[in-house]
Amino acid sequence: MTTGVDLAGRSHQRTSVLLRRWLAETHTPVAEGRMRLTIGSLRLGADVVYDSPTGAHSFGPIHVLDATGAPVEVAEPALLAAACSADARARALHDAPINAADSGTLLDWLLDALPRRAVDPLALPADLVAVARSVSDGAEARRWLSTHVEGRLLPAIRGWEPDDAAGATAALLTRGALAVIGLLGRRGVVHETDLIADLADRLRAIADAYPDAEWLVRHWLTSPTLTDLAVLNGSGLRYRAASGEIRVRAVPFEVRNPLWSGAPDAPGVPIPELGEGWSLRPVQVLGADGGPDVALVHRWMNNGHVAVNWNQAWPVPRWQDELAGQLAGRHSLPCIVGLGGRDVGYLELYRVQRDKLARCYSHDPHDLGVHVAIGEPDAVGRGVGSSLLRAVAEGLLAVDPDCGRVVAEPDVHNGASVGAFGKAGFGRAAEVGLPNKNSALMVFGRSAPGE
Amino acid sequence: MTTGVDLAGRSHQRTSVLLRRWLAETHTPVAEGRMRLTIGSLRLGADVVYDSPTGAHSFGPIHVLDATGAPVEVAEPALLAAACSADARARALHDAPINAADSGTLLDWLLDALPRRAVDPLALPADLVAVARSVSDGAEARRWLSTHVEGRLLPAIRGWEPDDAAGATAALLTRGALAVIGLLGRRGVVHETDLIADLADRLRAIADAYPDAEWLVRHWLTSPTLTDLAVLNGSGLRYRAASGEIRVRAVPFEVRNPLWSGAPDAPGVPIPELGEGWSLRPVQVLGADGGPDVALVHRWMNNGHVAVNWNQAWPVPRWQDELAGQLAGRHSLPCIVGLGGRDVGYLELYRVQRDKLARCYSHDPHDLGVHVAIGEPDAVGRGVGSSLLRAVAEGLLAVDPDCGRVVAEPDVHNGASVGAFGKAGFGRAAEVGLPNKNSALMVFGRSAPGE
Numbered sequence: 001m002t003t004g005v006d007l008a009g010r011s012h013q014r015t016s017v018l019l020r021r022w023l024a025e026t027h028t029p030v031a032e033g034r035m036r037l038t039i040g041s042l043r044l045g046a047d048v049v050y051d052s053p054t055g056a057h058s059f060g061p062i063h064v065l066d067a068t069g070a071p072v073e074v075a076e077p078a079l080l081a082a083a084c085s086a087d088a089r090a091r092a093l094h095d096a097p098i099n100a101a102d103s104g105t106l107l108d109w110l111l112d113a114l115p116r117r118a119v120d121p122l123a124l125p126a127d128l129v130a131v132a133r134s135v136s137d138g139a140e141a142r143r144w145l146s147t148h149v150e151g152r153l154l155p156a157i158r159g160w161e162p163d164d165a166a167g168a169t170a171a172l173l174t175r176g177a178l179a180v181i182g183l184l185g186r187r188g189v190v191h192e193t194d195l196i197a198d199l200a201d202r203l204r205a206i207a208d209a210y211p212d213a214e215w216l217v218r219h220w221l222t223s224p225t226l227t228d229l230a231v232l233n234g235s236g237l238r239y240r241a242a243s244g245e246i247r248v249r250a251v252p253f254e255v256r257n258p259l260w261s262g263a264p265d266a267p268g269v270p271i272p273e274l275g276e277g278w279s280l281r282p283v284q285v286l287g288a289d290g291g292p293d294v295a296l297v298h299r300w301m302n303n304g305h306v307a308v309n310w311n312q313a314w315p316v317p318r319w320q321d322e323l324a325g326q327l328a329g330r331h332s333l334p335c336i337v338g339l340g341g342r343d344v345g346y347l348e349l350y351r352v353q354r355d356k357l358a359r360c361y362s363h364d365p366h367d368l369g370v371h372v373a374i375g376e377p378d379a380v381g382r383g384v385g386s387s388l389l390r391a392v393a394e395g396l397l398a399v400d401p402d403c404g405r406v407v408a409e410p411d412v413h414n415g416a417s418v419g420a421f422g423k424a425g426f427g428r429a430a431e432v433g434l435p436n437k438n439s440a441l442m443v444f445g446r447s448a449p450g451e
Numbered sequence: 452m453t454t455g456v457d458l459a460g461r462s463h464q465r466t467s468v469l470l471r472r473w474l475a476e477t478h479t480p481v482a483e484g485r486m487r488l489t490i491g492s493l494r495l496g497a498d499v500v501y502d503s504p505t506g507a508h509s510f511g512p513i514h515v516l517d518a519t520g521a522p523v524e525v526a527e528p529a530l531l532a533a534a535c536s537a538d539a540r541a542r543a544l545h546d547a548p549i550n551a552a553d554s555g556t557l558l559d560w561l562l563d564a565l566p567r568r569a570v571d572p573l574a575l576p577a578d579l580v581a582v583a584r585s586v587s588d589g590a591e592a593r594r595w596l597s598t599h600v601e602g603r604l605l606p607a608i609r610g611w612e613p614d615d616a617a618g619a620t621a622a623l624l625t626r627g628a629l630a631v632i633g634l635l636g637r638r639g640v641v642h643e644t645d646l647i648a649d650l651a652d653r654l655r656a657i658a659d660a661y662p663d664a665e666w667l668v669r670h671w672l673t674s675p676t677l678t679d680l681a682v683l684n685g686s687g688l689r690y691r692a693a694s695g696e697i698r699v700r701a702v703p704f705e706v707r708n709p710l711w712s713g714a715p716d717a718p719g720v721p722i723p724e725l726g727e728g729w730s731l732r733p734v735q736v737l738g739a740d741g742g743p744d745v746a747l748v749h750r751w752m753n754n755g756h757v758a759v760n761w762n763q764a765w766p767v768p769r770w771q772d773e774l775a776g777q778l779a780g781r782h783s784l785p786c787i788v789g790l791g792g793r794d795v796g797y798l799e800l801y802r803v804q805r806d807k808l809a810r811c812y813s814h815d816p817h818d819l820g821v822h823v824a825i826g827e828p829d830a831v832g833r834g835v836g837s838s839l840l841r842a843v844a845e846g847l848l849a850v851d852p853d854c855g856r857v858v859a860e861p862d863v864h865n866g867a868s869v870g871a872f873g874k875a876g877f878g879r880a881a882e883v884g885l886p887n888k889n890s891a892l893m894v895f896g897r898s899a900p901g902e
Contacts (some may be wrong), residue, residue: 041562066566071564073461078529082558107533107558111492113526115517146515 003076005061010119014077015062017120018106019046022084024255025233026357026433035059036069037435038312040087043067044075053192053258056182081106086231091426091438093412096235104239104246106232113245121231124179132183141181141190142198148177149202154422157206157213165219166227166252173220174228174255180400192258200259202230223362224263225254233433249276253433256359263365266402268330269349272395278388279338280347280395283323290320293336297323300375309414311394331355337388339371344384345374346391357409358430361441366402369409383415393444402448409439418442455524461570464882466513467529468571469683470497475506475533475706476684477884478810483569486510487520488886491538494518495526504643504709508634519639532557538685542889544863547686557683572682572699575630583634592632592641593649595705598655599628608657608664615651616670617678617902618701624671625679626823651710664690674813675714684884691789704884707810714816717853719781720800723846729839730789731798731846734774741771744787748774748797751826760865761824782806788823788839790807798823798843808860811883812892817853820860836868840875844895855897860890869893 005012022039023030047060060069063071064079085105092098097280102327109121123129135141154171161170163248177199185337186191200221207217220226229250231237274280283293298319300306307313314322332350336343348371352363370392374380393406410417412431418440424430426442456463473490483502488495498511514522515530536556543549544803560572582599586592604623611619625756628650635645651672658668662823671677680701682688685700725731734744749770751757758764765773779785787794803809803818821843825831844857861868863882869891875881877893 011527042558043566063564072568076462076527076529078533079558079561079565082529082533083562086559086562107530108492108537110530111534111537114515114530115494117523420530 001448007060010117011077011412012061012422014119016057016078016079017076018077018084018317019044019062020057021230021232022056023228023230024398025253027035027356028435029356030057036065039080040083040090041081042075042079043069044080045071052182053196053256054178054182055187055255056179056186056192056450058186078107078110081110085231088237091233091412091433092235097223098237099237099353100238102240102244104242106239108246109131109239109248122175122229122250124175128180128290129183129403132180132187134173135184135189138190138194141184141195144180145177145195145202147200149199149206153177154206154210154213157216158210160216162215165216168216169220170252170380171208173227178226178258187271196258202258203251206252207210212394212413218239220257220259222260223257224260224358225360226257226259226361227252228255229253230433233438235431235438253360254359254430263353266351266353268393269333269351270396270397270399272349272392273334274388274391274395275386276391277340279341280335280392280393282327283346284334285320285324285327290316290323294320294323296336296343296375297334303375303377303381305377306373306375309411309417329354339379339384339388339415340374343370343380344376345388347372349392349396352407356434357432357441358408360409360434362406363407363428366400367398367407368400368403369407371408383423385420389421389426389444393424393426397444397446406444408442409434409441412440413437443445452734457512461568462528465570465604466531467508467510468813469528470495470513471508472681472683474571475679476704477886478807480807481508484702487516491534491541492533493530493534494520495531495678496520496522496667501637503633503636504647504707505629505633505636505819506706507630507637507643508638511808515735519805520651522689523733529561532561535683535736539688542684542884543632543766545687549686549688550803551689553691553695554688557690558698560690562821573626573680573701575626579627580634583631583638586635586640587843589641589645591644592635594645595644595652596628597651597824599631600650600657605657605661605664609661611799613666614894616667619667620671620678621680621703625677627873629677629709636794637653637876643652647709648785652688654710659875663785671708671710673711674678674708675809677708677710677812678703679706681884684889686882686889705762717802717804717816718822719845720745720784720802720819721850722784723800723843725839725842725844725846728791729842731790731843732787732789732796734785736775736778741767741774745771745774747787747794748785748828751797753829755826755828756828760862760868765813780805790835790839792826793830795827795835796823796825796839799841803858807885808858808883808892811860811885812858812881814858815855817851818856818858819847819851819854820858821847821861826876834874836871837874840872840877844875847897848897857895860885860895862888863891864888 030048030051032048035046035048043065045065046062048057048060049060061073064073064075064151066072085107087170089099097103135144155174181195184190203217203221230253231248231250234251238249241247243425258401285294298316301310302313323334326334331350331354335347337345337347350369352358352367352369355369374385396406397403408421421442426444428440429443430441430442432439481502483499486497486499494516496516497513498506500511503507513526514528515524517523523590536558540550548554582595585597595741600852607623616769632643632646635641654672681698681704682701685702689700692698736745749767752761753764774785777785782805783799786798788796788798799822801820803820804816804819805815822832823837847857848854859872872893877895880894881892883890883892
């Protein structure tokens with residue numbers, strides 16, 4: 001199946017563009033080697049032959065897989081576009097702009113773009129593409145970067161409206177220098193990390209020398225994520241202007257910041273005091289079968305109302321492993337929640353820094369997150385959930401003075417959960433794409449909305 | 452652009468299936484040689500290398516064309532499916548089943564079908580495909596046909612519910628013996644016309660020998676069209692069952708009957724007497740510039756309210772050629788319509804037998820058709836159109852005693868026109884696909900509905 005694919009050809013190029021975008025916009029982790037994923041109803045497999053820190057990955061032949069995981073045939077770009085469109089529409093709420101009857105789809109764009117031989121719904125400016133194609137070695141790349149930063153980036157930063165960091169970042173950095181560095185890395189002309197370090201040095205020099213540029217450059221150097229533009233996934237996407245013309249309305253989203261070297265490790269997850277009749281204790285894993293807590297979590301996770309959202313209706317041994325694994329690390333703390341002395345639910349408290357959410361928003365190293373499941377069906381509703389969520393958020397902020405925010409990421413379709421977080425005082429900060437859902441990023445700060 | 456296309460490969464095979472279906476379901480004429488067409492927003496070009504009487508055409512590489520008609524790249528099946536879906540949805544009314552939010556599209560089918568390696572949304576039974584693949588010469592094909600007709604077709608006909616000719620035809624003939632003959636013809640194993648003649652002989656013998664099979668077999672031998680199943684175009688199409696499962700709900704449509712040798716020529720178009728203040732005279736083309744009638748038709752056709760439906764806002768010389776051409780033939784008679792002595796509109800009267808409509812429904816050789824445009828904007832509305840249409844239909848039936856039906860084919864989106872025909876006493880008999888629109892087939896019989 002892998003023979004006869006022209007990896008330099010337009011078809012593979014276009015499929016790769018879509019796959020790269022999808023991976024970025026759903027914050028799906030990528031590593032060199034075999035990759036399998038499901039987009040909508042389409043199973044895909046590909047070898048990641050270049051894993052790029054800026055997301056400029058390259059792939060061997062991209063195959064459609066059957067239910068057993070066997071390759072069926074090479075994935076056509078239009079097919080991938082169809083799968084991406086279906087998936088993006090399913091991820092978004094029914095009344096989201098992307099689901100409007102006149103919003104168009106990625107396929108409309110593709111049909112419109114083909115005769116123009118366009119490959120990417122969000123193409124780089126032609127001069128940057130020309131640079132990325134013509135630069136032939138590392139020294140030349142560094143000279144280009146120097147000219148670009150001095151001659152183009154700096155004047156643009158100094159001319160930008162100071163309160164629009166997101167717009168400036170997407171226009172000048174992620175869709176500018178970083179995209180070019182990615183293309184050069186994929187071509188094998190530079191080591192991206194070297195050129196990124198060079199860029200960071202130049203940016204630090206700018207921040208020191210130009211006070212009017214510092215607001216933006218410091219943001220670029222210190223934020224865990226940077227704003228980029230999404231064209232495959234996001235509720236606000238549209239592919240058709242009001243005039244009916246095909247015009248992609250991209251939406252901002254956050255990507256990992258390759259300029260950022262990472263924050264120092266925050267401590268593990270603290271155990272909050274809840275009060276108001278609530279109690280909380282870490283799960284205990286005991287004996288050969290995990291003991292009563294594992295059995296309890298297993299039972300809750302296999303209850304329909306939990307399973308439909310958690311999708312973790314696993315057998316006991318898998319839960320035993322999962323819980324033991326969490327307890328052994330510093331990422332997430334699994335807990336049993338009691339109300340009036342009765343065990344009613346399961347809670348995971350986690351450091352965002354060590355979670356998949358870390359790549360989705362500009363988190364602080366001390367941010368904490370929460371996953372919650374009221375396992376007993378008769379304890380669901382009547383404000384129980386929101387009362388618990390408020391108690392947990394307030395308890396976490398009280399027990400960890402360095403923590404400024406408690407966050408959560410319910411599926412945007414889970415209106416009950418989004419509503420409960422809202423009622424508990426969490427504010428909806430963004431919609432974030434994750435590998436298999438779009439989540440509402442809910443944030444409870446030290447002065448939470450609704451307080 | 453034409454190099455490197457694997458014409459035996461699954462991708463070309465799948466694109467060809469879709470293109471064949473689209474041509475059939477839109478009753479688009481096909482001839483060997485270069486073909487260009489537009490499906491939705493997609494321009495396509497292909498060489499027809501085998502022009503089949505059963506629609507089993509084969510094509511050279513199928514290319515996407517740019518606005519100048521130059522090939523851009525080979526058309527992927529998913530892209531063609533997207534274009535077909537968009538076109539079918541645009542052809543149908545907004546509230547048609549195919550436009551329902553949960554109807555799915557051909558792409559959903561394709562995404563579902565790929566892992567099963569399915570190529571055709573309406574596949575033949577596996578045993579017939581096996582026949583079509585294994586038969587290796589004409590003698591073998593005739594032996595298979597003999598066995599098929601005696602052993603399978605005849606018992607099936609005799610067991611069929613006698614008032615369901617359409618269902619029986621699609622199930623037993625067009626999706627049976629004729630489809631196999633088409634596949635054998637495309638493979639070059641038989642001359643389709645020979646095997647079709649052989650089939651017709653066998654059917655005549657059956658009609659003579661089995662009175663309980665005659666009702667259907669006579670229909671097959673004498674109808675200008677046969678019922679087939681549409682899976683790309685038609686308001687009633689759906690690709691998703693109520694359960695959400697992908698299941699194509701095909702809809703019946705008519706195709707040319709290759710078993711039918713054609714009716715004797717009907718005479719040219721008669722000129723009806725209209726009465727009720729209406730007058731009618733053939734257009735006169737006079738002198739170098741065509742004269743006043745050509746100028747009048749040209750002016751009307753360039754009026755916005757006419758141009759939007761007729762799409763013939765041509766310059767004078769083209770209209771002069773068009774009208775002279777019509778007057779020289781026996782297909783269509785172009786006329787000027789007067790009301791109370793004032794010229795108000797343009798009418799084309801035509802023999803369906805010689806029109807594109809002939810391949811769309813089981814017409815009688817004496818059926819007449821009408822195209823109408825009220826050219827003077829101030830004469831539009833107030834029932835003028837329907838009064839004219841009734842006068843024309845009644846006049847035609849009166850002047851041509853052999854004519855049993857007067858028909859018309861307004862675009863299904865042209866509610867005003869469909870409504871005027873309805874008010875005039877025409878009944879809506881079907882929706883028919885034409886190369887660039889779906890039309891409501893409106894029929895005024897000797898005892899018209901509404902009389």
